[in-house]
Amino acid sequence: MNYVMAxxxxxHNGSSEVVLKARGRAISVAVDVAEIVRNxxxxxxxxxxxxxxxxxxxxxxxxxxxxxxxxxxxGR
Amino acid sequence: MNYVMAxxxxxHNGSSEVVLKARGRAISVAVDVAEIVRNxxxxxxxxxxxxxxxxxxxxxxxxxxxxxxxxxxxGR
Numbered sequence: 001m002n003y004v005m006a007x008x009x010x011x012h013n014g015s016s017e018v019v020l021k022a023r024g025r026a027i028s029v030a031v032d033v034a035e036i037v038r039n040x041x042x043x044x045x046x047x048x049x050x051x052x053x054x055x056x057x058x059x060x061x062x063x064x065x066x067x068x069x070x071x072x073x074x075g076r
Numbered sequence: 077m078n079y080v081m082a083x084x085x086x087x088h089n090g091s092s093e094v095v096l097k098a099r100g101r102a103i104s105v106a107v108d109v110a111e112i113v114r115n116x117x118x119x120x121x122x123x124x125x126x127x128x129x130x131x132x133x134x135x136x137x138x139x140x141x142x143x144x145x146x147x148x149x150x151g152r
Contacts, residue, residue: 027104031144035130050126052148054111068107072128 003033007074008041017048020072023055027070034072048073079109083150084117093124096148099131103146110148124149 007018018037022030038045051071058064083094094113098106114121127147134140 025101025104027107028101028144031103031128031146034128035142035144039130047128050128052107052110052123052126054115066111068104068111070107 003029004036004041007033007037011042011045011076017073017075020074021069023057023069024067027068030070030072034074037074044076045074046076048075079105080112080117083109083113087118087121087152093149093151096150097145099133099145100143103144106146106148110150113150120152121150122152124151 003020007020010018020030020033034047038047049071050073053069053071054066055069056064057067079096083096086094096106096109110123114123125147126149129145129147130142131145132140133143
């Protein structure tokens with residue numbers, strides 16, 4: 001719900017676009033945030049674009065692995 | 077990995093588009109499948125479109141709740 005409030009605050013402060021980015025299991029959270037902002041709070045907000053990708057991240061043992069990512073752009 | 081194999085099989089059998097749908101926490105799995113198909117197996121495959129939405133589902137106690145959804149269309 002903090003992410004929802006942060007997105008709404010950005011729009012209320014005059015932003016024309018808010019970008020949600022997430023990786024791995026958090027991808028579903030980004031989608032939830034986009035849907036809650038649009039459906040429950042700001043019905044004039046649309047999804048401008050959705051991109052998916054793959055990023056290489058490193059853990060504390062310096063092992064590299066791939067993780068999926070999403071970028072959701074919301075706009076008026 | 078079963079979903080990856082299912083998508084690849086559809087393309088090998090001549091499909092021009094494969095549609096991945098998921099709800100809730102499984103959304104990140106759909107993104108993983110799309111990325112693995114594109115990056116590891118079929119480099120000519122592109123993301124045709126990505127849609128997000130909200131669906132109302134009912135649990136075994138007949139309580140209704142909203143869940144986010146994603147539809148990823150892959151194509152050659």
